[in-house]
Amino acid sequence: MDYSNRFGVTADDQALADAVGRFAQAELAPRASELDRTESSVTCHVKALAELGIMGMNIDECWGGPGVSPTGMLLALVEISRACAATSSMIGAHYLGTDAVQIAGDDAQREAWLPRAASGEWLAGFALTEPLGGSSPVDMRTRAVRDGDYYRIDGVKQFISNAAEARFLVVFAKTDPEAGPRGVSAFVVDMQTPGVSVSSHEKLMGIRGAHAFEVSFEDVRVPLNCRLGAEGSGFRTAMKVLDNCRLDVAATALGLAQAALDAAAQWVRERKVGGEPLATRQGIQWMLADMKLRLEASWALTLQATALRAEGRNFTQQSAMAKLHASEMVGFVTDAALQIHGGYGFTRDLPLERYVRDARILRIYEGSSEIQRTIIARGVLA
Template identity: 80%
Template sequence: MTTFLRLGVTEDDQALADAVATFAQAELAPRAQALDEQELSATCHVPQLAELGVMGLNLPEHLGGPGVTPTAMLLALVEISKACAATSSMVGAHYLGTDAVLIGGNAAQQQAWLPRAASGEWLAGFALTEPRGGSHPADLRTRAVREGGHYRLDGVKHFISNAAEAKFLVVFARTDPDAGARGVSAFVVDTKTPGISFSSHEKLMGIRGAHAFEVSFDGVMVPEDCRLGEEGTGFKTAMKVLDNSRLDVAATSLGIAEAALAAAVQWANDRQIGGEALASKQGIQWMLADMKLRLEAAWGLTLQATALRTAGQVFTRQSAMAKLYASEMVGFVTDAALQIHGGYGFTREMPLERYARDARILRIYEGSSEIQRTIIARAVLG
């Protein structure tokens, strides 16, 4: 639990984070290893998370959310990630879907879908990635063809978190095959609609409790009033959602890194080598210093981007920088923490190897590190 207020964090923000931290350490942390080893779904935690208001942290009060600041939401995700990164990833995927309705939908659509998502009754998902279009979402092959008052959806989505467990997915499909990114539209789709099928959940290296699926759409008829915004605006909605979600990924990175560093510090203080604490060795001290330095730098970038989001300013470049740096930072920190534990860190009796596995995906999803560098470079070049 954080014992001081970081720059830009209010006492109300911290109070929420502390409440989530208490819950996460009491309820999530003890089950994290079982979720990983048995590949149990982190959705088992949704009712308790909903009671805390976590499932609607990204939503305003009139749509069922608690109306907290983006900073409070960030801190809450950090605390969840310290305890169980798979749970944080499941919640983040839920935010992707609900953010898409909040950003791209009209008032009627928001009222229809979001309050019950905020309450935890309904789980959301975000169906953008395809087998041939991961980090290039403008190259979608899923088609949406208007037929009377409906659209017919045909295509396949891949690595869709929450999909088979969700009540609804926001699906991105091409309505104009010749218009590039401007030919992409977004639809909110009930997962019980005929023609939708799901694979078994993917066998993942890490975050095994955050289930991801392949989703097939075969002649799925979606009412016209389930289209979010005008035709051709879906790609713009997706990019705005991803600006937000990259901060969620940064939060997950911060949480895992905080847990790994804390474990390394405790081990270095407790472990005796030649009658002296491991922490007395200069080489270990320098490793810990580098871990802390990179972690604090990631906090700075993430809070800067969050402050811009809170102020209603454009933060695309800053969110890309935060996501890139934080996700690469956590790879360094978890590896160093495992190294400090020596052979013990390589066993499954300790959480170090899980931290390292969970952290690896963060450089890939919500836009790979290479894509983030492209976004940053374009901004630098004007």
């Protein structure tokens, strides 16, 4: 797609989007339906994605990243999401884990974990959510107890993407159970460590190829040098990481919505009722106009937040607005596209029903719509 008229997009960003778009349409799109139907893992694409530099786009060049801008990374994820939202989700989970190491780790930790993650040799994940307390630090039950040069971690995490194939997870655990959010610490846990066990993948409604798991930690001994930052700094790390990842979710929504809008536009040009294309009907035109309007508003919010990120400025509120608007927008656009297709849209022969299912999770993970509204309101009242 041509992004050259969008705010902040450079020639290098466009060139990256073109390259990723060609790959996504040639390699990801043809397999998306089958991977969804069989619930096969989209990690089958990791090697090819890594060859394009995609697995390390969020990582600084000194640690093996390809040196792309935040805007270039956004466009690349949009192109991937146009072809396969599950693949974009898998990449986003990998970015969560590697972002945490890059943000909170020291140079020795970054050198130990990031280059092989950037190359695609190692897959990463992010273990914050729990079965009973969600992502609330107050209700977190996973514990990390200091034992000499080690911590012993015990607990259970839920809906952890990539866990079965990840080499490492960034795990959040209470080191001071009485301190609330200030008692949470972050640890890089090698998934080959004894005591780590992973369930079979969850049976998801959408993004079925982006597998999520329950992960149990039973007396898992983690070296002291695998703690990221000081004790008690883990929740602050998680919030910084989620600021970044919410833009990845917005990118997924933008790409998925564009795919649905493109499908609807093509359908109404070709589908005839009473001898006339559906595109001649004002009601259909107005539906397409509303879809496009909401999509463009999400683009504006997302690019604004991305520009602030690129400048190193605080973008917490802008990231929350982008994620909220885009994730709710894509629900509207995919549903409208299915409606335009009528009964055919409700069949599995076309991708519309998959688009609707894939879009639904975007209002839930990496902070629900309700959480985003709380973050936005907090900024208004500050």
